Every structure is written in C-alpha cells, then in structure tokens.
Amino acid sequence: xxxxxKIRYLGTDFCGFQVQPECRTVQGELNIAAEKLxxxxxxxTGCSRTDSGVHANEFxxxxxxxxxxxxxxxxxxxxxxxxxxxxxxxSLYEAKEVSPEFHPRYDARGKEYVYKIYNACVTNPFVAKxxxxxxxxxxxxxxxxxxxxxxxxxxxxxxxxxxSVNSDVESTVRTIFDLRIEKNGDDIEIFxxxxxxxxxxxxxxxxxxxxxxxxxxxxxxxxxxxxxxxxEKAGMTAPPEGLYLNKVFY
Numbered sequence: 001x002x003x004x005x006k007i008r009y010l011g012t013d014f015c016g017f018q019v020q021p022e023c024r025t026v027q028g029e030l031n032i033a034a035e036k037l038x039x040x041x042x043x044x045t046g047c048s049r050t051d052s053g054v055h056a057n058e059f060x061x062x063x064x065x066x067x068x069x070x071x072x073x074x075x076x077x078x079x080x081x082x083x084x085x086x087x088x089x090x091s092l093y094e095a096k097e098v099s100p101e102f103h104p105r106y107d108a109r110g111k112e113y114v115y116k117i118y119n120a121c122v123t124n125p126f127v128a129k130x131x132x133x134x135x136x137x138x139x140x141x142x143x144x145x146x147x148x149x150x151x152x153x154x155x156x157x158x159x160x161x162x163x164s165v166n167s168d169v170e171s172t173v174r175t176i177f178d179l180r181i182e183k184n185g186d187d188i189e190i191f192x193x194x195x196x197x198x199x200x201x202x203x204x205x206x207x208x209x210x211x212x213x214x215x216x217x218x219x220x221x222x223x224x225x226x227x228x229x230x231x232e233k234a235g236m237t238a239p240p241e242g243l244y245l246n247k248v249f250y
Contacts, residue, residue, distance in 0.1 A: 003063040003075055004102065006094040011055040012129045012241070013089060017046050026050075026090060030061065033085040040067035047104040047248050048111065051200075053129070053240035057114070060104045060248045063095075104248075110177065112193035112247040115206045115238065120186040131187075132242035134210070142213030143183060149212045150179045150190075152222040153205060160229035162205050163198035164237070172198060172229075181209075191246070200237055208235030 007030070015023035019031070027044055034042035043064040050056060063078075073081060078095035086092065116131040118124055123133050138146075156175040163172060176194040183189075190209065192202055208225075211217045217225070217235055225233045 001065070001070075001072065002098050002100055002102065003078060004096050004098040004104065005061050005063060005078060005092050007056070007059050007061060007090065007092045009056050009059065009091070010089040010130070011050060011053050015052045016054070017048070017050045017059070026059075029087055029090055030063075033082055034063055034065070036085045037073065037081050038065040038067075038070060040065050040070055042066065045104055047108055048245065050245060051240050054243045054245070055130070055241075056245040058247050059245055060108070060250075062098065062102065062104050108248050108250055110193060110195045110249040111197065111245060112178075112191060112249070113197070113202045114244050114246040115190040115192070115202060116242045116244065117188040117190070117206075117210075118186055119188055124186075129241045132206075132239050136214065138188065138210070138213045142215075143181065143188075145219050146209045146213045147181050148219045149209055149217075149222045150181060152219075152226060153179050153192075157226050158229055159198055159201055159226070161225055161231055161234040162201045162208070163231065164200040164204075165231055167199040169198060174198065174201070179205075193247075193249075203238040203240065203243060204231075204234055204236075206238040206242070210238065211235040 009026055014026050017026045019025050019027045027046060030044045043066055045062045047060040075095040075097050079093050082092040118127045118131040118133045119138050121135050153176050158173050160172045174194050174196050178193045180191050190206055208217060212219060
C-alpha cells in the first residue's frame with residue numbers, strides 16, 4: 001500500500017526536510033518513526049524541500065513500506081499511530097491510500113506559502129523563531145506601497161532576480177497566482193501562491209516588499225527590477241523563521 005499523508009512541523013530545530021548526514025531533518029525523523037510502526041524500512045517522498053528554520057502548516061508526503069511481510073495499517077489509523085512515535089515538533093494529521101503512480105512533488109499543481117512578520121517596537125519571545133520580528137514600524141503608507149508592489153509579481157515572469165545566486169534550475173519562469181498582504185494588529189502575513197518557486201524566491205520577494213515599505217526601493221522600479229533579472233537589484237533575503245509552507249494544490 002502507498003500512503004499519502006499531510007504533516008506539519010515547526011522547523012526551528014530541523015535542518016530542512018531532506019535527509020542529510022549527521023543532521024536532524026524532517027525526513028530523517030519520519031524514516032525512523034515509519035520503520036518503528038511498520039517494522040520495515042519505508043520510502044518517504046516529500047512534495048518539496050524546505051530550508052533550515054522553515055516551517056510547514058501543510059506538507060505532503062507519500063509513505064511506501066518496503067519488504068515482504070508488511071503489516072497493514074488502515075490509513076485512517078496512521079495519524080494516531082504516528083503520534084506515538086514522532087517528536088513534539090512534527091505531526092502527521094491526515095492520511096489516505098493513493099495509486100502507486102502518484103508522486104507528491106511532480107503531481108502538485110502549485111503551492112502556497114505564508115510569511116509572518118511581527119512588527120512591534122518591542123520583541124515578543126513567544127514568536128521568536130516563528131516570525132520575522134521587525135521593530136521599525138511599517139506605517140499604513142508603507143503597507144499600501146507593499147500592496148502596490150505586490151501586484152507587479154502576479155502573473156508569469158522570469159524570476160531570476162528573486163532567486164539565490166548559483167541555483168541550478170532549467171527554467172526561472174514561474175507563474176504567481178496570488179500575492180496578498182494581511183495585517184492584524186502587530187502581525188503582518190504575506191500569502192504567495194504559484195505553480196512553483198525558485199530557491200529562496202519567497203524570502204527575497206518578502207525582503208523586497210519590506211524595503212519598499214521603508215522607501216529603499218520604489219514601487220515604480222518594481223517592473224524594471226523583475227524584468228532586469230538581476231539579483232543585485234532586488235531586495236534582501238528575509239530570514240527563514242517567518243516562512244511557512246501553507247498549502248499544496250493537486
């Protein structure tokens with residue numbers, strides 16, 4: 001049986017999703033937990049990669065036990081079973097059976113990320129490592145400029161300017177479906193959905209929007225920055241702790 005499952009995790013103490021030697025990773029913890037439950041090694045495949053410190057509200061995986069004698073665990077029982085063997089900062093909360101051909105990465109039609117900013121003059125220890133804490137006030141005018149700049153990203157573009165240097169990809173063209181900014185008190189959330197993302201693309205877009213809010217980059221310059229395809233012209237890379245994979249679309 002091939003299982004499809006949704007997991008969520010707090011990325012603070014993980015070196016990303018993918019297994020790495022001598023590092024604590026999400027995939028590594030899932031491998032250990034799955035083998036305990038099934039009694040055999042399991043092939044864990046993820047829908048994406050996440051960097052160190054990045055979180056996930058919804059991350060999709062497949063689980064394939066490998067062996068001759070594999071116990072049958074009903075998909076509806078997997079969340080409760082995994083809760084007994086997973087660490088506190090990682091949970092599996094939904095599961096079902098899928099066809100052997102299904103792939104959680106290649107069959108995905110798109111993803112949505114949310115980036116969280118805590119904008120107050122005094123830091124909050126309860127959001128430490130879970131949001132980017134910016135103590136300089138983003139004014140209402142700055143927020144308006146961020147939203148105006150955000151519109152420039154929607155659609156199909158070559159996002160070379162918003163990708164970490166030396167990234168190895170065949171194409172840097174992506175389509176952003178939606179980019180919206182919501183504010184509630186001191187909390188600012190930036191939602192970005194697209195058919196795919198380049199390495200650090202969301203964090204660079206967020207860093208650029210923050211610099212627009214502070215007047216370091218003008219809204220009028222955004223089209224030329226996008227079309228110029230130069231990483232040096234775009235803004236800073238926002239820190240990883242504010243980034244969450246929020247949804248995966250199939």
